[in-house]
Amino acid sequence: MYFGAHVSIAGGLGNAPQRAADFGCEVFQIFSRSPRGGAAPALTDEIVKNFLAQCKEYNQHAWYIHTPYYLNLASSKSHIRNDSIRVIREELDRGHAISATAIMTHLGSSKDMERSEALELVSDGISKIMDGYKGDTKFLLEISAGAGNVVGNTLEELDWLIREAGLARNKKIGVCIDTAHAFASGYDMRTKKDSDVFVKKIDTVLGLERLGVFHCNDSMVGLGARKDRHDHIGKGEIGKVGFQALVRHPKLHEVDCIVETPTPEGMKQDIALLKKMRRV
Numbered sequence: 182m183y184f185g186a187h188v189s190i191a192g193g194l195g196n197a198p199q200r201a202a203d204f205g206c207e208v209f210q211i212f213s214r215s216p217r218g219g220a221a222p223a224l225t226d227e228i229v230k231n232f233l234a235q236c237k238e239y240n241q242h243a244w245y246i247h248t249p250y251y252l253n254l255a256s257s258k259s260h261i262r263n264d265s266i267r268v269i270r271e272e273l274d275r276g277h278a279i280s281a282t283a284i285m286t287h288l289g290s291s292k293d294m295e296r297s298e299a300l301e302l303v304s305d306g307i308s309k310i311m312d313g314y315k316g317d318t319k320f321l322l323e324i325s326a327g328a329g330n331v332v333g334n335t336l337e338e339l340d341w342l343i344r345e346a347g348l349a350r351n352k353k354i355g356v357c358i359d360t361a362h363a364f365a366s367g368y369d370m371r372t373k374k375d376s377d378v379f380v381k382k383i384d385t386v387l388g389l390e391r392l393g394v395f396h397c398n399d400s401m402v403g404l405g406a407r408k409d410r411h412d413h414i415g416k417g418e419i420g421k422v423g424f425q426a427l428v429r430h431p432k433l434h435e436v437d438c439i440v441e442t443p444t445p446e447g448m449k450q451d452i453a454l455l456k457k458m459r460r461v
C-alpha cells in the first residue's frame with residue numbers, strides 16, 4: 182500500500198510530482214483542469230514527457246486524476262448531464278495520455294426526481310463515458326456520504342450502476358472508497374473487527390478487484406451522519422485503530438491511499454502517520 186495526497190498543478194502539470202514528494206507522497210492525485218469549470222489545458226507531447234520525467238525523478242509510483250466537482254450525471258437537465266459525460270470522458274483520455282492509474286468522479290445528485298430515475302440516468306451516463314474507451318486508465322465511481330439526494334453512497338448502489346451500465350465484465354471500471362464518505366454513509370470501521378467486516382463487504386458486494394483506490398480521510402461527523410466533512414487521520418470519528426487495520430489488511434497491499442485532509446501541514450503528518458502504521 183502506497184500513500185499520497187491530492188496536490189496542486191499550479192504553475193504546470195510538471196510541478197506536481199515535486200510537490201507530492203515534498204508532502205512525503207509515494208503516489209499522488211491532481212485535478213488536470215480547473216475543478217470549477219472551463220476548458221482543459223492542452224496536454225502537449227512536451228508537457229507529458231516532462232511530467233513523466235518528473236514522476237520518475239521524484240519516485241512516484243502512481244498518479245490519479247480527480248474530475249471537477251461541478252459535474253452531475255444525475256441532473257434533470259440534459260445539457261448538464263451531457264457536459265458531465267463529455268468532461269469525464271476527456272479526463273479519462275487525458276488520464277491515459279499521462280499514464281494515470283485511474284480517474285475518479287463524484288456521480289452527482291438528483292433534486293426533482295425519484296431516486297430510481299436518477300440512478301437510471303447515472304448508469305446511462307457511465308455507459309456513454311465508457312463507450313468505445315480503449316485506454317489503460319481506469320474509471321472509478323467514488324462512494325458518496327449520501328447527503329441530500331447524492332447518488333452512490335452504498336456499495337450495492339455502486340455495484341448496481343456498474344451492472345446496469347452493461348460493464349459487469351469490464352475490468353476498467355471500479356470504485357474509489359473515501360473512508361470519510363463511507364463512514365458518514367453508515368459503514369463502521371472504528372475497530373479492527375469493523376474494518377475487517379467493511380473490507381469483506383466490499384469484496385462480497387463488488388469484488389476487491391473493483392477497489393481502485395482509497396481516499397483516506399478521517400470524518401468530522403459520526404457514523405451514518407451523511408455529511409462530507411474530512412478530518413486529519415486519527416483526529417476524527419474513525420480514529421487511528423480503524424485506519425491501522427485498513428492499512429495492515431492482508432488483502433489491501435495493492436491498493437493505494439490518497440489523503441484529502443484540511444491543511445497542508447496536517448496532510449504531511451497524515452502521510453507520515455499512515456506510513457508508520459504500515460510497518461508491522
Ligand SMILES: [Zn+2]
Pocket residue numbers: 247286287323359
Ligand atoms: Zn472525491
Ligand SMILES: [Zn+2]
Pocket residue numbers: 359361362409410411
Ligand atoms: Zn469528501
